[in-house]
Amino acid sequence: MKVxxxxxxxxxxxxxxxxxxxxxxxxxxxxxEAKSLGNWTGFSVQLYQNxxxxxxxxxxxxxxxxxNTLLIALAASxxxxxxxTLAAIxxxxxxxxxxxxxxxxxxxxxxxxxxxxxxSLFLLFVFLHISQGYLTVILAxxxxxxxxxxxxxxxxxxxxxxxxxxxxxxxxxxxxxxxWKVLVPALRPxxxxxxxxxxxxxxxxxxxxxxTRGTIGLDTLSTYIYADxxxxxxxxxxxxxMTILFLLVLAVLxxxxxxxxxxxxxx
Amino acid sequence: xxxxxxxxxxxFIFLVLFVVLPLLLIVMYALQDGSGHFTxxxxxxxxxxxxxxxxxxxxIEVAIENTVLCILIGYPAAYILADKRLNRSAVTVVLFILxxxxxxxxxxxxxxxxxxxAGVQLGKGxxxxxxxxxxxxxxxxxxxxxxxxxxxSxxxxxxxxxxxxxxxxRKVxxxxxxxxxxxxxxxxFMPTVSTFAISEFLTNNKIKLFGTIIxxxxxxxxxxxxxxxxxxxxxxxxxxxxxQREEADES
Numbered sequence: 001m002k003v004x005x006x007x008x009x010x011x012x013x014x015x016x017x018x019x020x021x022x023x024x025x026x027x028x029x030x031x032x033e034a035k036s037l038g039n040w041t042g043f044s045v046q047l048y049q050n051x052x053x054x055x056x057x058x059x060x061x062x063x064x065x066x067x068n069t070l071l072i073a074l075a076a077s078x079x080x081x082x083x084x085t086l087a088a089i090x091x092x093x094x095x096x097x098x099x100x101x102x103x104x105x106x107x108x109x110x111x112x113x114x115x116x117x118x119x120s121l122f123l124l125f126v127f128l129h130i131s132q133g134y135l136t137v138i139l140a141x142x143x144x145x146x147x148x149x150x151x152x153x154x155x156x157x158x159x160x161x162x163x164x165x166x167x168x169x170x171x172x173x174x175x176x177x178x179x180w181k182v183l184v185p186a187l188r189p190x191x192x193x194x195x196x197x198x199x200x201x202x203x204x205x206x207x208x209x210x211x212t213r214g215t216i217g218l219d220t221l222s223t224y225i226y227a228d229x230x231x232x233x234x235x236x237x238x239x240x241x242m243t244i245l246f247l248l249v250l251a252v253l254x255x256x257x258x259x260x261x262x263x264x265x266x267x
Numbered sequence: 268x269x270x271x272x273x274x275x276x277x278x279f280i281f282l283v284l285f286v287v288l289p290l291l292l293i294v295m296y297a298l299q300d301g302s303g304h305f306t307x308x309x310x311x312x313x314x315x316x317x318x319x320x321x322x323x324x325x326x327i328e329v330a331i332e333n334t335v336l337c338i339l340i341g342y343p344a345a346y347i348l349a350d351k352r353l354n355r356s357a358v359t360v361v362l363f364i365l366x367x368x369x370x371x372x373x374x375x376x377x378x379x380x381x382x383x384x385a386g387v388q389l390g391k392g393x394x395x396x397x398x399x400x401x402x403x404x405x406x407x408x409x410x411x412x413x414x415x416x417x418x419x420s421x422x423x424x425x426x427x428x429x430x431x432x433x434x435x436x437r438k439v440x441x442x443x444x445x446x447x448x449x450x451x452x453x454x455x456f457m458p459t460v461s462t463f464a465i466s467e468f469l470t471n472n473k474i475k476l477f478g479t480i481i482x483x484x485x486x487x488x489x490x491x492x493x494x495x496x497x498x499x500x501x502x503x504x505x506x507x508x509x510x511q512r513e514e515a516d517e518s
Contacts, residue, residue: 011344012354023374090273102282108290111457115462120290123296124289143286210482242369246368246369
């Protein structure tokens with residue numbers, strides 16, 4: 001038993017070391033001034049300074065890419081959360097063929113690889129003569145985010161007492177009040193996890209954005225990195241930026257986890 | 268039928284507009300020439316072009332290898348993570364998902380750079396390693412979830428009835444965890460076929476996968492041929508989905 005536990009630990013740690021090697025690599029080389037990734041020219045925090053003072057060669061490009069990424073992710077996941085929650089309530093109250101149809105349609109964006117979602121939406125916007133830019137990217141992101149909101153909210157609906165909403169109506173609440181005061185609080189955990197999932201998928205998306213951003217020069221972090229890498233030579237300030245983002249995410253996740261385990265200890 | 272079922276109507280309209288119609292447009296563009304007349308020439312071009320066919324075959328091959336690799340490496344990891352005796356901390360599970368929050372392109376570039384520094388030639392080997400690196404969490408997570416949901420009393424019952432640990436695993440745990448494996452396969456296989464940027468970075472543009480040709484055609488305004496290639500992929504997605512459903516139903 002001891003040997004087995006030890007072997008299991010070693011296996012997990014080996015995997016984690018390999019998984020984190022590139023990230024640690026980026027973090028280490030964020031503390032040197034060299035342009036290329038694997039080049040060490042002595043310790044320096046110059047890149048961090050450049051990042052915060054905005055004094056870098058292509059500063060407007062990188063900073064606006066970060067801004068776009070956040071704005072698009074925020075807008076898309078907010079709309080997806082509202083649309084998906086309403087849809088989940090609707091689907092939950094459906095039966096038979098209508099429910100099966102909607103569930104099937106909801107599955108399609110999750111099954112389709114990014115490139116198919118991207119190409120198909122690109123053709124849609126070309127076909128409808130919609131000029132591509134912020135709006136089309138946000139619409140595209142809503143398309144692949146909403147299914148995950150629906151999937152996260154549905155289980156919360158089956159957990160709640162179906163009569164509470166009717167009871168609120170009987171007691172004189174308007175449907176809007178009943179929605180806001182009864183349904184939303186009960187569904188909140190599902191809505192939050194749907195929102196977080198949408199947000200992270202939107203942040204990380206490359207292919208769908210690539211096909212729907214048009215030719216107005218709209219860049220998110222992903223498309224910026226792609227263009228940068230193809231030109232040969234990444235903007236060196238990407239290294240400190242990625243390091244900071246990683247530490248932020250790590251802190252948030254650890255915080256959530258510690259809080260959760262404390263809560264479950266209390267129960 | 269109660270009234271609240273109507274709340275899904277906006278989403279239904281949204282899905283028709285942004286999911287169903289775009290997919291139909293892939294079919295339409297694939298079956299048209301540049302001036303909008305019906306033709307099978309685009310599909311014919313794919314099936315008669317040696318280059319696209321070999322890229323396609325290579326993409327399927329890499330995707331199968333990557334999927335198998337992810338199962339072989341990911342299953343034991345998921346098993347260990349789900350076993351309370353071997354892993355007591357939920358943080359370890361989070362650590363496996365965390366890298367996904369860092370931009371995938373950036374991680375891939377760093378991986379490629381690490382290989383170059385170590386003196387490894389970029390090619391098929393590094394492509395497979397990098398793909399496996401990118402998709403491993405997508406395999407571990409569904410299997411872990413399935414193992415976690417599993418009713419432990421089946422395994423205990425088998426043990427009580429005299430099964431050896433190996434038999435318990437082969438006859439109880441493994442079959443019960445298959446739905447998780449299948450959703451992992453869905454999340455790894457098709458995305459591998461269709462990646463474009465990742466394969467370019469990991470092989471220094473030496474190896475093209477199917478996604479890259481689709482992207483090149485669409486970007487060079489060869490929409491009809493690009494749509495035809497996407498249609499080929501859609502057909503494969505449909506087939507794998509049906510197969511996956513059947514497998515998942517059986518287990």
